[in-house]
Amino acid sequence: MQTASLLHPVFCFSNRANKVDGWMKRKTSNLSPFLGRVSFTGKSQTCKFHIPVQRTRLFSIPSADDGHPSVSVSEENSDTNHAFNHEEESLLSKWSPPRYLWRGLSVFIMAGQVIIRILTGKVHWVNTLQQLERVGPRSVGVCILTAAFVGMAFTIQFVREFTRLGLNRSVGGVLALAFSRELSPVVTSIVVAGRIGSAFAAELGTMQVSEQTDTLRVLGTNPVDYLVTPRVIASCIALPFLTLLCFTVGMASSALLADSVYGISINIILDSAQRALNSWDIISAMIKSMAFGGIISTVSCAWGVTTMGGAKGVGESTTSAVVISLVGIFIADFALSYCFFQGAGDALKNCV
Numbered sequence: 001m002q003t004a005s006l007l008h009p010v011f012c013f014s015n016r017a018n019k020v021d022g023w024m025k026r027k028t029s030n031l032s033p034f035l036g037r038v039s040f041t042g043k044s045q046t047c048k049f050h051i052p053v054q055r056t057r058l059f060s061i062p063s064a065d066d067g068h069p070s071v072s073v074s075e076e077n078s079d080t081n082h083a084f085n086h087e088e089e090s091l092l093s094k095w096s097p098p099r100y101l102w103r104g105l106s107v108f109i110m111a112g113q114v115i116i117r118i119l120t121g122k123v124h125w126v127n128t129l130q131q132l133e134r135v136g137p138r139s140v141g142v143c144i145l146t147a148a149f150v151g152m153a154f155t156i157q158f159v160r161e162f163t164r165l166g167l168n169r170s171v172g173g174v175l176a177l178a179f180s181r182e183l184s185p186v187v188t189s190i191v192v193a194g195r196i197g198s199a200f201a202a203e204l205g206t207m208q209v210s211e212q213t214d215t216l217r218v219l220g221t222n223p224v225d226y227l228v229t230p231r232v233i234a235s236c237i238a239l240p241f242l243t244l245l246c247f248t249v250g251m252a253s254s255a256l257l258a259d260s261v262y263g264i265s266i267n268i269i270l271d272s273a274q275r276a277l278n279s280w281d282i283i284s285a286m287i288k289s290m291a292f293g294g295i296i297s298t299v300s301c302a303w304g305v306t307t308m309g310g311a312k313g314v315g316e317s318t319t320s321a322v323v324i325s326l327v328g329i330f331i332a333d334f335a336l337s338y339c340f341f342q343g344a345g346d347a348l349k350n351c352v
Contacts, residue, residue, distance in 0.1 A: 107302040110228060114298065117229045124226050131234035135196050136241065143242050144249050146191050150183060151175070151250030152257045159262045172269035173276030175254050180281040181341065184247040186333055189292035192239060193325040197300040200231055201321035204304025205314040213305065223305065232297040239293035240286040247285065284340045291336065295328040 117123065154175065162171050204227060207213050213223045251273060258264040303321035307313045 103303065103306050106306055107299055110224065110302045110305075111294075111298050113224050114229050114232050117225055118233070122225050122229070123233065124230055127226060128230035128233050131230045132238060135192070135231075135234045136238035139192060139195055139238070139242060140245065142195060143188055143191050143246050146187055147184065147246035147250040148253040150187055151179065151253040154178065154183070155254040155257045159258055159264065163262065168264050169268055169272055171258060171264060172255070172272030175269070176251060176273035176277050177281065179247050179250045180277060180285050181337070182333070184243050184250060185285050185288040185292060186329065188243045188246045188289060189239065189296065189329050190326065192235070192242070192293070193296045193322055193329065196235065197296045197325045198318050198322050200297060200300035201304040201307075201318045202314060204228075204301055205307035205317045208305055208307045209310055209313060228298075228301045228305070231301055232294060235293035235297035236290050237293075239289040243285055243289040244282075247282075280340075284336070287340075288333065288336050291332055292329050295332060296325045299325045299328060 155171075158171055158174055159168075162168060162174070204213075207227075213227075216223050216226060251270075255266045255269040258269055259266045300321040303317045303324070307317040309316070
């Protein structure tokens, strides 16, 4: 058996004497938010207040103990809109943005924080010098080796084709322009991204999963000041010098290979390169490498401080940091080349 009843609570006040009038006024004024309908009947004034109620269901369940039915009460909320809103709130509270989205936003946020720290002078110089030594002198060997073999590989291609056209005197100028404008900044940045960027991401990722960055915050040190800003400054300073060094080594290896294998004199190569180059080519290479250094360090540090998941998360962050850094380098190289070198060039007119 199932029965349902709707209960309407009613507040009643009786006024049988005039002296209670003041009491009634005070009580009814306090209950003003609940007034739905007020009615007075006869001499005995009765005030009824109708308030919102909930529907109640009574369930009669036979009891196996004494044979008498037991009654259980359940309440239903008549406001369906409230339930719908509560469901929407629960869905929104469970939704979280994708990881790659907030990681990408963290790169721009961290870049802004680093710029503010540099402009306000909040730089840890001791740590900056340590990171500068690590990014610069310790990366010279691998950068020189890479630049030498890349220069010799391009020399083989250019000399073979230009010799057939009788343009041996233009080989040096073409190589110099290719190295200064594109090859040296990009190749150096790729080497640094693989060596230094992965190290930055792995270090900061390990510190994040082991809660060392939280320890720095407890000690009153901002991790951005102590960990991120020195690495960004060191990368932006070291990359231009590494690029100039790679350009010099690449041209030297190209001249030696052309002289020893293809019979083109070193003096011809160097004289052609000197006539083709101008100061803006070297400046643009340094600007590019500085931008690439900022991209590498910022992306690697951002990926490191957002690492989750223990050792596996550290490995994934390291790999992702290198890949994103390389993509950022190529995109920035296109944008900077489009801005720096527009229109028809006449750099090779003096080399022909």
